[in-house]
């Protein structure tokens with residue numbers, strides 16, 4: 001059993017709820033000794049109970065190999081990042097490679113990064129936490145559809161003053177969490193980092209990006225700067241933003257215009273552009289999003305400008321596999337309900353017809 005108090009003398013423990021691709025990326029890069037994973041709550045009693053000789057010992061450490069296809073630190077990395085590198089000697093063994101730069105979705109590493117790629121491999125070992133009473137920062141990296149249940153299980157055991165940062169793509173889950181725990185400091189992050197797991201114990205950091213963090217609840221505003229500072233200790237680019245919902249909307253627009261087509265056509269991002277499915281629906285989709293954007297955020301963006309934005313990203317990430325296509329390929333539930341499905345719900349609220357979003361949502365749900 002590993003308790004929170006064992007991890008940091010100062011109690012400045014960062015817990016990660018959701019030990020998947022994105023959670024493992026942040027965990028691997030945060031200063032060692034200050035970070036651990038929260039398991040599914042149903043696994044906690046199993047972790048905590050005494051083990052008889054006949055039992056299989058409970059897993060107390062999460063071990064995996066980090067493969068970075070992007071350089072962790074540029075030549076001009078600030079001193080704080082160099083210091084954080086010194087606290088993680090394994091980083092020094094890494095081979096710096098040309099970054100594929102993934103503005104969204106997954107980089108080339110999804111299916112091609114080899115778990116036996118020599119010096120680029122790094123072993124990461126972090127604890128599964130059982131106690132969360134000393135958690136000073138909670139990063140939530142579950143999928144959007146799992147977030148509410150995961151937080152309902154853990155938040156009663158975490159101090160009310162602990163900032164909670166939601167990393168989910170799409171929209172809908174963030175607002176539900178902020179409403180449910182309005183008195184807590186809840187923040188959201190929008191990130192263009194790309195990470196994936198070609199096998200259960202291998203994590204590929206496939207694309208370098210940026211992460212924006214902003215407050216969702218009133219009491220979170222005071223925490224934004226310190227959360228950004230803590231996350232920047234990873235060496236990743238992290239920024240604070242006043243209106244995180246606006247930033248999440250910007251990503252939603254691009255995801256809504258690329259992800260369902262890649263899933264339905266089973267192709268990389270760039271290949272959607274010439275397809276009949278895309279050509280026949282993109283103008284209708286952008287008209288719907290333009291009307292919804294204005295109704296929800298008062299931002300007036302012409303549908304032609306939205307189409308240009310979507311196509312620029314599809315071209316810049318032409319060989320990438322979107323997270324939605326990856327979910328379909330691996331038989332996992334997609335986040336369509338929080339992307340195009342969220343837009344359908346917005347349309348219902350505002351009396352705006354959304355036939356293209358509805359069609360894309362239903363077709364992806366039927367895959």
Ligand SMILES: NC(=O)c1ccc[n+]([C@@H]2O[C@H](COP(=O)([O-])OP(=O)(O)OC[C@H]3O[C@@H](n4cnc5c(N)ncnc54)[C@H](OP(=O)(O)O)[C@@H]3O)[C@@H](O)[C@H]2O)c1
Nearest residue numbers: 018019020021022040141142143144146150168169194195
């Ligand atoms: N990966 C990226 O590059 C990236 C980039 C930007 C944004 N995002 C967003 O970040 C979120 C996470 O993405 P991901 O790719 O990391 O997904 P993922 O690999 O599927 O990871 C999600 C993790 O959450 C765990 N989980 C689910 N329910 C839980 C519960 N009740 N308690 C504890 N853990 C639970 C899952 O466990 P099981 O494996 O046991 O199901 C899984 O390990 C998504 O919203 C995604 O859109 C991801």
